[in-house]
Amino acid sequence: MAYPTQTAAxxxxxxxxxxxxxxxxxxxxxxxxxxxxVYLDNGATTQKPSVxxxxxxxxxxxxxxxxxxxxxxxxxxxxxxxxxxxxxxxxFINAPHERQIIFTRGTTESINLxxxxxxxxxxxxxxxxxxxxxxxxxxxxxxQMLCERRGAxxxxxxxxxxxxxxxxxFEELLNPRVKMVAITFVSNSLGTVNPIARIVEKAHAxxxxxxxxxxxxxxxxxxxxxxxxxxFLAFSGHKVYASTGIGVLYxxxxxxxxxxxxxxxxxxxxxxxxxxxxFNELPFKFEAGTVDYVAAxxxxxxxxxxxxxxxxxxEAYEDQLLRYATERITSLGDLRxxxxxxxxxxxxxxxxxxxxxxxxxxxxxxxxxxxxTGTHCTEPVMQHFGVTGTVRxxxxxxxxxxxxxxxxxxxxxxxxxx
Amino acid sequence: xxxxxTQDQIIEEFAEFDEWMDKYEYLIELGKDVPLIxxxxxxxxxxxxxCQSRVWLHAAMxxxxxxxxxxxxxIITKGIVSLLVRVLDGRRPEEIKNADLYFIDRIGLKQNxxxxxxxxxxxxVKQMKLYGMAFEQIAKN
Numbered sequence: 364m365a366y367p368t369q370t371a372a373x374x375x376x377x378x379x380x381x382x383x384x385x386x387x388x389x390x391x392x393x394x395x396x397x398x399x400x401v402y403l404d405n406g407a408t409t410q411k412p413s414v415x416x417x418x419x420x421x422x423x424x425x426x427x428x429x430x431x432x433x434x435x436x437x438x439x440x441x442x443x444x445x446x447x448x449x450x451x452x453x454x455f456i457n458a459p460h461e462r463q464i465i466f467t468r469g470t471t472e473s474i475n476l477x478x479x480x481x482x483x484x485x486x487x488x489x490x491x492x493x494x495x496x497x498x499x500x501x502x503x504x505x506x507q508m509l510c511e512r513r514g515a516x517x518x519x520x521x522x523x524x525x526x527x528x529x530x531x532x533f534e535e536l537l538n539p540r541v542k543m544v545a546i547t548f549v550s551n552s553l554g555t556v557n558p559i560a561r562i563v564e565k566a567h568a569x570x571x572x573x574x575x576x577x578x579x580x581x582x583x584x585x586x587x588x589x590x591x592x593x594x595f596l597a598f599s600g601h602k603v604y605a606s607t608g609i610g611v612l613y614x615x616x617x618x619x620x621x622x623x624x625x626x627x628x629x630x631x632x633x634x635x636x637x638x639x640x641x642f643n644e645l646p647f648k649f650e651a652g653t654v655d656y657v658a659a660x661x662x663x664x665x666x667x668x669x670x671x672x673x674x675x676x677x678e679a680y681e682d683q684l685l686r687y688a689t690e691r692i693t694s695l696g697d698l699r700x701x702x703x704x705x706x707x708x709x710x711x712x713x714x715x716x717x718x719x720x721x722x723x724x725x726x727x728x729x730x731x732x733x734x735x736t737g738t739h740c741t742e743p744v745m746q747h748f749g750v751t752g753t754v755r756x757x758x759x760x761x762x763x764x765x766x767x768x769x770x771x772x773x774x775x776x777x778x779x780x781x
Numbered sequence: 782x783x784x785x786x787t788q789d790q791i792i793e794e795f796a797e798f799d800e801w802m803d804k805y806e807y808l809i810e811l812g813k814d815v816p817l818i819x820x821x822x823x824x825x826x827x828x829x830x831x832c833q834s835r836v837w838l839h840a841a842m843x844x845x846x847x848x849x850x851x852x853x854x855x856i857i858t859k860g861i862v863s864l865l866v867r868v869l870d871g872r873r874p875e876e877i878k879n880a881d882l883y884f885i886d887r888i889g890l891k892q893n894x895x896x897x898x899x900x901x902x903x904x905x906v907k908q909m910k911l912y913g914m915a916f917e918q919i920a921k922n
Contacts, residue, residue, distance in 0.1 A: 729801035
């Protein structure tokens with residue numbers, strides 16, 4: 364594959380003012396061990412723009428009150444802000460209605476919710492759940508637990524050595540016993556972008572629902588749940604420039620209406636007596652207890668910020684960063700790249716021959732570069748390649764080509780030390 | 782040489798390095814030099830699993846002394862492992878049990894032994910101390 368040169372890439376993107384964007388992120392302007400911080404662990408969590416930090420601080424200073432309960436002024440303000448955030452999320456993923464946006468603690472909780480509630484209602488002994496070999500543990504374990512509970516069978520769609528799903532195997536695995544296909548949009552350890560719309564079409568043809576783990580997708584590309592036609596989609600706020608503690612589950616109403624609640628408690632009920640409890644309507648039926656409403660509001664702000672820059676432009680810029688990083692890291696030689704799919708987003712994973720991933724990470728850290736090393740919570744991916752871990756650089760809209768040069772220099776120094 | 786004398790010697794060796802990379806270079810050399818553990822002891826039984834790096838630790842009594850051997854798959858971890866072995870190997874069980882391993886902090890590697898780092902080293906130190914306690918009990922009985 365021919366990669367554009369840095370200059371060409373910069374010319375293409377001369378309207379993308381990354382230096383100005385960086386001004387919005389206070390944490391980036393610091394030195395670690397006396398070196399400028401180069402933060403390339405965005406797949407784990409993204410940094411927050413001032414507008415998000417200010418939203419949280421201002422909310423606690425001026426508007427804090429619990430949502431949905433009070434008759435008073437502040438409660439009304441808080442509830443409005445919270446429901447506005449839900450509207451923003453609906454618009455962000457183009458869901459038909461706000462009822463379909465459920466706030467959770469994160470992607471993991473969203474998936475657990477579906478695995479439990481969908482499973483209770485729709486999965487029985489002898490049924491099958493499909494996941495892929497490249498899933499994050501959070502999109503494997505909840506389904507394993509469901510299968511144990513309901514006597515269903517977990518089956519795995521393999522990927523090839525380039526990190527792409529083996530399409531024929533996927534088609535072979537599809538049959539009317541499959542009730543759910545749980546698949547990642549973008550792999551966190553390989554960077555692979557999976558063809559979700561095609562997967563949904565095939566799965567629906569046998570009557571299976573599809574849950575999309577979009578934790579590594581929504582910050583990198585435009586995600587439209589109606590265009591994808593997926594049944595469920597999950598993502599986390601903290602990976603898309605918002606606070607920790609908030610996540611989203613989108614679901615089609617035909618499922619959500621029929622699924623039993625996940626947890627019982629406050630706000631998810633219409634009426635409670637010791638004889639009978641009547642559950643609340645969507646989305647509140649699935650939001651037991653006090654949701655982290657401040658984090659939810661921060662998610663609304665983060666989405667507004669991201670849309671203000673424009674996700675298409677972010678996607679184009681990050682794609683150039685990824686190609687440039689892949690080309691420069693590969694040019695160092697004596698390494699294995701993990702994930703060479705035709706369509707990739709967000710990260711590059713690699714391992715130098717004879718240099719442990721942990722050693723690589725420890726050393727570049729002291730040169731100011733933050734990477735992630737290890738299994739990335741995808742042990743089956745590591746087993747596929749026969750390694751105990753990899754080194755991953757993952758990108759966000761505020762990363763620069765210069766930062767990639769610093770990363771590559773740091774990696775070259777590590778190589779020289781062995 | 783006592784445990785503390787060995788620790789002070791290590792602190793002195795590391796005092797020469799102003800830069801992190803020099804420290805790491807030295808740890809890499811330490812890690813490369815020593816074949817720390819016999820292959821037959823590199824078993825699951827002796828494995829301390831960290832999610833970043835793995836450590837193997839073997840202990841046996843030789844007379845009234847505890848002999849440690851250890852290894853790691855990551856070389857910086859292995860360098861630190863070799864320092865821990867240098868300090869605690871060939872000591873009496875109660876010395877190991879009571880040892881205050883201050884050198885780790887003084888040479889700036891404390892974060893490598895913190896519970897937030899899943900590299901097997903903290904568990905290794907605990908395990909070495911447990912061996913000290915266990916061998917002391919066996920000797921008493």
